[in-house]
Amino acid sequence: MTAVSAREHSIDPFGTSSVNDYERLCSDFGIEPFGPMLSKVPEPSLYMRRGIVFGHRDFDRILESMRGRKSFAVLSGIKPTGEFHLGTLMTAKEIIYFQEHGAQTFYCIADVEAYEDNKIAFDRSMKTATDNVADMFALGLDPKKTYIYRQSKENRVKDLAIILARPVTLATLKAVYGERRIGLYLSALIQAGDILLPQLEDFDGPKPTVVPVGIDQDPHLRFTRDLCKVFKRKYGFVLPSSTYHKLIRGLDGSPKMAKRLGNYFTLHDKAETVVEKVSKAFTGGRNTVEEQREHGGVPEKCPVYDICLFHFVESDDAIRKTYHACKAGELLCGEHKEQVIDCVLKFVKEHGRRRRKFLEKAKAVVLAP
């Protein structure tokens, strides 16, 4: 493991992360850049095509399974602390992408982490999780083909945590996560259990597993991969793979959407809330219309451009046009915001309609013992 501290990049799975330099991050933490992979992926996802998935660990192994139609798994999850927002939406789409490309699919509701880290009681997180799972189904996750579970109810995951704990020293935990309460270390061990769950005999044993996550979750991957090596002989674990997506900027221009900043909207927000939040969003625009006509805008630092790039413009051609129109000073912020608001409202409305249909199903899945 590299000597560079996570703190330097502010990569913190239990906090709010920010990343200024994804390339440096890759080289510091031994994450491979995703770019060179792209041409080998049969049908790259939107995030892959747009460079939003910027890095990976051992994705070659997943690629081999995808191309050879061999068994592999995808696992990711959600911490049930609130409504689906544009950040959780990313992981959702990534899981669905791998499911549609043949992965055995695991969706983890990280209610132990929500409890240990955010003090959210299990009955409350159960309700939130039901909503989240309905969102997942509305987005296209196949209920019949996905193993959805709550950490607090999945004994195999808790038992893995106990087993994996043995060789772990405090020094290791401090190096990876910083000085934390025991509950957070425990939830890190449980996350390691999550990541290895697809490889247990109950799920047909060891196999390549991809974990698509935001870069802030990389400490969990590093920790799990190190443990995986220790227990390889006993369990035959294949080292889990991961992909890393960039973090979507907050509407206030800050590097990440965060609950405590209120700098995002959720998929459940009312139309007027969405309109207000996008209207007031920070942009990559200039101080005056004249300046912007002359020098163009700066989409690279614009959260309004970000939400198009990450979510609301499906066509790569269309997003390219938006980018160049902004750079050329042809597309001004006000106009762009109006376009974006239209897209968002259309999506939110359609999504809301779909998710209502899945609420009962979601409830049954989350309540299942």
Next chain:
Amino acid sequence: MTAVSAREHSIDPFGTSSVNDYERLCSDFGIEPFGPMLSKVPEPSLYMRRGIVFGHRDFDRILESMRGRKSFAVLSGIKPTGEFHLGTLMTAKEIIYFQEHGAQTFYCIADVEAYEDNKIAFDRSMKTATDNVADMFALGLDPKKTYIYRQSKENRVKDLAIILARPVTLATLKAVYGERRIGLYLSALIQAGDILLPQLEDFDGPKPTVVPVGIDQDPHLRFTRDLCKVFKRKYGFVLPSSTYHKLIRGLDGSPKMAKRLGNYFTLHDKAETVVEKVSKAFTGGRNTVEEQREHGGVPEKCPVYDICLFHFVESDDAIRKTYHACKAGELLCGEHKEQVIDCVLKFVKEHGRRRRKFLEKAKAVVLAP
């Protein structure tokens, strides 16, 4: 909590403890001396009568339940790392005493601790536990009236550990247990879960619970009682009570029987092993027969006297006679050893016969999911 460090007394639940001054220990850690209780106990056990149970926490509450025939529980257990020996035998007898005096009885097989602390695989500790439970039944534990479980299979205990973990800081764990691997902290949390298990709704809710243990286990009690206060409002937990017995001396005269010193015999040892170990035991005798006839022996530091006092002489009159005969120089070590060997062999033989009858039953109980 007192500022005196456990290290000063070498009270270490994960190691080998020694205690030179039980009185000072009581005052340093806020353990109440048991003596003043004795006259109030309706039928005090052998260990209580002989001052082997020297301290307690909140035993008044248990006494009240015993006298008023109100509901209370006893919980203790065994770390399944080897055969039953004279140390584990003590806890066994204490549990049985409280069971016979009306306690709802819980017997915990601490296989998670055996795994985290002693690296013993779960399938191996299962076999050891089967033997240990057969010993318990042979000693008089009522299979029908005891809830016997393995930590690794008791999800309620593991879930309690997760719940209890949240407010616990590393500083607290270090203060109570010293700097340890996470696995040992995790097993401390699971022990706290064990101690509170009898108070869950599944077992008819909050109630006084007595945990009879060796003084080396007191850190678990202090830790659990502190947590209990934090979760009192949510669960209505009654602060658990405990009794503390002195540690039985090793046959080499060292303060505790310990596997790595080989200074004890087990209930499964062959007759010739028992004979050899007791024959070679350190005693409180003098250098020469003449000196001993003149000054008498020192039973207070004699492990051969200890095993009579703790285990093999039921009658208080008989043990008193032995004590005075030794002090008066009438009973010499060789003769006493012969008496003791007879007692031990008789006990071991009878016990072996009884335990063989219980092996199948024990297997069924330990294997039960």
